[in-house]
Amino acid sequence: MWRPLSRARRADPLIAALVALLVATHVGFGLGGFSTGSQVVAFWLLMIAVQASFTVSARRVATHLTRSGPEGAAGRAMWRMFALAGVVLVLGNVWQLGIVLRDPLSVDAAIGSDPQLASLVLAMALIVAGLLRYPMAEMRAAERFRMRIDVATVMAAATTFGLWVSDLPSGPRNAGWVLHTATMMLVQPGLFLVAVFAVVKIVLGGQSAFVRTAGLLSGTTAVLQAVLQAVPVPYYVAPATMPWLFAANVLASGLIAIAARVQERQVRAGARDATPGAARPYSLLPYGAMAAVWLLAVAVLARLGLDLRAWVVLGGSMTTTVLVVARQVAAFRHIAELLRERDELTAQLTEMAFHDALTTLANRGLFMQRLEEALAAGPATVFLIDLDDFKPVNDAYGHATGDGLLIEVGRRLRGCVRADDTVARLGGDEFAVLIRDVSDDRRLQVADDLAVALHGSVRVGAVEVPLSASIGMAIERHGGRDPDSLLHEADMAMYATKERRRNLLGSDFA
Template identity: 80%
Template structure:
């Protein structure tokens, strides 16, 4: 049986297996402390090259495939092309770093990176951030866009809190040079990676992504890991107990990016969509997790160190993230209230459409029969059935627009003959009905006379005078004595009797 492209994509990939094995071996090797400091430093930079080359190659292949296919988002191809360029810059910077390490493997620059390597890192990160920021967000309304921005701000506030907690001020006298150096360190290392976190989170929360799910998760995880690693003070990178583990963590971060790029390449080649469908859950847990992480950090810092300067920073970060989450909830509640209001308005509109005549806005047959049934169950009712006598000639002579305006005028006149609690309905065509509840005989006769006067003579419709005559039939229903259909039929028979009587009178007058 032939396997489909997605099935083939799920088979073990030699490169993925090699990358995973390399990461495991990296942790085992560095964790065991094997080799001298110089050997570990050299191995670290060689391993960085080993995982960055596959990233650059896979990113270039993804960009090429998206560009050639013509079915995917063009922005995705441009983004992955910049990713590939960033990978090449990283590789070149690390090659230069290896050459310099071989000259002096025990220097501080050998462990933390020399100026050329730092410049390549800054340029590569700038390319990655530019690619992520240029990628457009998915279609969303103003309310959803506001909530997304608050979510991004929450995650960024949490990441900044962790960065400030970890960050160590450089040693030396607090002069202008120290301020410039400190600012540069913050911008090039944790600051730049915080921007990367912002860009990744914007895509993850924005409803549109150029990543398949696995690649997106790996990219987001790596961005946050790198933000933490770049904020680690320099002394930890040159002290043997922590140096090995930090080397391993940096290789892991770069390796995860390479694995994500390779997964993206395989999925794209297999025909997977790079822009996932809308998530089943209409919200993200990421901002809440960020807030919880900051509060856990605050609790740990207060328990271990008390209320020192760093604790104040973390507590401030916890309050900021909490305030943002509260603001997000308020925005969500306002949006929910707006949706409920729109739902109620739509329900009312649909209900009105279901129970009212679209032309005259009177009750339709369904609503009339419902109110007639309720009225009969409560007590005596009176039904007037009205049929316009000369409506078809009006349509034929003046057109249907004039006929419609005549029907609207008839409805207006009928409403003027009854009280607010009575029901006036258009049953269909030129047939109308009036329902009044529990009235005296005098009131019943008064309504009948008012209806007859209102529907007699002529009326002006636009520029023409049209005749207006109607036949009216009345039926009285007693409590529990009749059902709605039989009472309406009785009024119908009375109406036709009136119509026949008028016809005979008219024929006698002609004789």
């Protein structure tokens, strides 16, 4: 793995050639000295070259993707659509080159003819379709809702900028003007808004379709291309701005070709075809979009006052702000839900840590903690209970019956004490009861109740199980002993009781 990855980092001849071509393009167009016709012909030849490079690299990426599963299949389908879009672009530009060679000084030669524009629209539709089909990472409903708000915020900001830079066509405001305006909006800013949506969906979807470098180059290209499409047509035919706009368009196409080549090399070298997005609690993208729209609003109001464009920008500012506020409200609700889940989990873990799983009684740890607290507060009494002949029950009836007996014992012990007393299962068939500062009569009453409750038989399922227990009691009146010594005294008393019963049974038998 390391060797092909190290080779992928070395200088690539095609990338070096593309970079050199872009540098030469900017130098050549920037220096001038060429006729307008020569610049137009050179521009379309350069566009064909870089778009052909993109097409070949995109096809190779689709061919070399070997990752299995839905993401791998979606990645291959996406790059195949990219390659098809590249073919469409190349064919459209070849057609355009034929028009340019016939009349390089026409307006259509500089800005593109109808067939070339149609090829651009079709290619962009294929690219957007490929991006939209790529799956997002697994999200919960709340995460998906917040992601949609973030996408809507960015799209509202992009729409605001698009409407601000767009120039409405001249002419009488009739049905033809409305149709022409709608077509212009759909073909240029509308189409690229859809492209922005697709890119933002990939960015915020938690699962990138590109390796990091290719993703950065593709995002830069999308932003640059959107800006170039918003430039009014007169600038493309003006001698002062036309060369720079040509160079910028070649740069945008060249960057996407370099991105495809980077993706191709990484995929062929064995890198992942998709870089999973890091799970983050928030994204800065919608906040940046809102800030950008408000900065635009301030600039427009300071320079132009409250005209129609200013109202458009203010409307966009308000929309993005409302969406960000909604995003914050959704985030606060999500945080509250997480806190509630945390509290529930904490309660469950506490229950598991301090209670017996079978009987739900307190376990040894909680009992010792309660005993220590009771001894610090005043007198306390501990009863230690051990079931007699519990192992024969397991042997004769099975462990399920033994578990049922333990559950019933726990229920009976709870019935012998008050709610503020502590009943615990210390382990196996050993139980303990803690009662705090009570009178001697109450203490003796609890002892009698325990003896009665743990004598006789218990029906567990379809069998009748005999029940008897040995009980030991220890009393601490002055708070001078520690919990272990008091529990040990109760343990000794319990074993003394058990021994007396055995002696009694032995003498009766004799």
